[in-house]
Amino acid sequence: MSPLAEPKVAPRFKERYVNEIRPALVERFGYETPMRAPRIRKITLNMGVGDAKQDTAMLEAATEQLAVIAGQRPNVRRARKSIANFKLREQMPVGVAVTLRDARMYEFFDRLLSIAIPRIRDFRGLNPRSFDGRGNYSMGIREQIIFPEIDYDSIDQVRGLDVTIATTANSDEEAFALLEAFGMPFRRDGRPGAEDTEAAAAADEERRKEARARAEAEQAALEQLKAENPEAYERREKPEEGEEGEGGEAAADSAPEEGS
Incomplete structure (x- = not known):
């Protein structure tokens, strides 16, 4: 498996943001200029590999799988300090992570919403309470096989990964409006800004x-x-x-x- 190539044309999600989403946000929140409207700054993918300390092949497999999912080679995350109870030593590999920006970020976000999330079993909507108070959203994916780039017959085991979407929004309400405009399927309960109205x-x-x-x-x-x-x-x-x-x-x- 090899990482995806760099997109040669402007991703459709980027064009959609510039032409549709940003003007709508400016009108809704009354920003002085379009440049003040919130945008997605980066998307970080993190895949934990707790068994890598016993088997380095698992670390290599996770690296290859995340590279295919993200379209970019990930970095190995290592333990910052030793923890005897977990048999963890400093600098021991514990996972792989990759940060996406610009075209690759929009391309991955498009595949996440259009293809991957609809393939989640028993999906009931994303949790709208998973914002961090600073306009960033995190979600967990239990199975990497929801991405069509992953060949189920060739993987060593099913792994999960965490996705963090960092935005320039000043509040969770603005970040929610941004991501919802892209089509993120949030549940109706617990939406940011709805508490005061309710x-x-x-x-x-x-x-x-x-x-x-x-x-x-x-x-x-x-x-x-x-x-x-x-x-x-x-x-x-x-x-x-x-x-x-x-x-x-x-x-x-x-x-x-x-x-x-």
Whole structure:
């Protein structure tokens, strides 16, 4: 297996960002210039190889597989310090990683969304809570075989990898809008920026419930008073005999006589 060649034409995701996504973000968030709109800065792929300390062939296999997936040769990640409990020594290989930028980044992101993610078994959407608070998103992939570049019959074992998408966004809400515009299939629950809206809606609903409860309590108290003293309420609702006539006479007495 060999890494993919450098894309010779501008990736379609880059053109889509410039022509469609960036103008939409400028209009939505009110940026002063299009250059302030968030963009994807880099994508990092990391594949752990815990068994590499016993078998160097596993490290070589992981390196080749990640190179095919990313289209770029990965670097070997080594332990920074020794940990006796894990039988880990300093500088021991623990995984491979690669950082993608520019054309290769957009090309990989296109394949990830268009081909790889739809092949995940029992897929229910990406977790929208996996932002780090600084506009970066991380996701885990359990099986490298969701990428069509990996030949299932030729791999030594199924491995997972982590994908981190770093953006220039100032907030998770802006980063979410950027990635969603590319077509990342997020779940509907827990989306960044939705907490305030949901909290306000919940507060309004609580106030409406309290108002309805007060109105029902007042109506129930009124009905109880009517049941306990119905005669008093009948007198209040119906004027006593003579009240209208007395009022009419009083009005007539107070009216000025004609010609006076």
